[in-house]
Amino acid sequence: MNNFIVFITAHVIPGLNSGLVVSIKLIIPSAILGIIIGILTGTFRVYGPLPIKKLSDAYVAVFRGTPLVVQLYFWYFALPYTNFGDFRIVMSAETCAIVGFSLCSGAYHSEYIRGGLLSIKSGQLLAAQALGMNQITAIKNIVLPQAFRNSFSGCSNEIVYLIKYSSLASIITINDITGMGRGIAKESWRNVETYLVVGLYYLALVTLANIILHYIEKKMKTPGFEKEHA
């Protein structure tokens, strides 16, 4: 037992902590970019002009329809060998991960945002237009803020997913929590202890994210719409 604790504190925790920093550096930009992409494409899919609507639909179809692992392989292993004229795109592993996560996450967010937009009664847009707002102003200031509130629990769910699928970064050579854990387990042959702690790290991250997301949800609540329970 003693041995167990010593191994964890001396080997596992220091290693995973450096992985944790790497993971957070992937998760936070991906979450923010994912939300932005999701809001934009979600809005385009409902209100955009036809060509942009179709393009956004196609984007979502591709990124929701293929495994994230394959997408990451594409960004990291395939894209550098693709010629665009005389031009090649080569990105670092970290950039590939952020691009992959954001685009995948954005596709899912856009679905939640789209649902939120469709739930807003048409009278809201009509009233905004009756006051002289153009379509973009009306969508930005009247429809989207309400739709975003309605989609927020879905988007929170997607962010929780993102935290967990960020572990896939380890397969494109990134030493995130999972990557570091795998290294420690291989070196020490102590899989049980190592992966147990790896799991706990993700659990802690998700718990923290939930606290923050709930706080934001509460802050955004419109008075008069509260559910009646203690």
Next chain:
Amino acid sequence: METNTVLEAKNIIKNLGGNTVLKGVNIALHKGDIKVLIGPSGSGKSTLLQCLNLLHIPEGGRLLLNNKEVHFKNKPGLYQLRQKVGMIFQDFNLFDHLSAKENVSIALRKVKKQGKRESAQRAEIELQRVGLDDKMNLYPAQLSGGQKQRVSIARALAMDPDVLLLDEPTSALDPELIGEVLVVIRDLAKNGMTMLMATHQISFSATLAHQFVFMEDGLITEEGSPKELLAENVNSRTKDFCAKISELTGEQA
């Protein structure tokens, strides 16, 4: 007379879902006019109102605001017109995520580009005018129907419209809340606001309206002062219609 025409529609034609809902409607509102649109459901009253501020773009006809032609395809012109032609909806359409005060001030900020303080002050003045001094910071879900409709009137007035279109402003209200909205409308009338109102409140509108406009089947079929149309010895379609409504509501036309 030509000079003080605020809003004039000529031969408006509108198709919706394969039906011709408006079949060439002509209507003119002069400054200070109060006209009341009546007619059976489906006669095109709402569609006409929405065409007058181009929330529906008509398939044919012309629209003149202050004697200047508004081209339906010219977007900036369209937004200009909507600022000058206020619209009150049957089901209020308050912005659910904004407080009463923000509901009134948001278009001032986003459309008229006023500052935060200026727009907030204006919102307070307008909400006071409709008797909601103590409800400014409440949200739509915390207001009664009558209060919501009064906020929506304040919201339209804040834009300084030349004319106000009211689409059955009391039809979605509980009977005991109708009065407070009618009081506000009466005040507007007293202050000389040009208005076109679709309503079934015949006796109330008869006391206010300069003119009743009767619509049926996509056309204006009768027009005249309430006195003329509802007089004892007159046999008008308007009178028949009003009598039917009165029978149902027990209201004296």
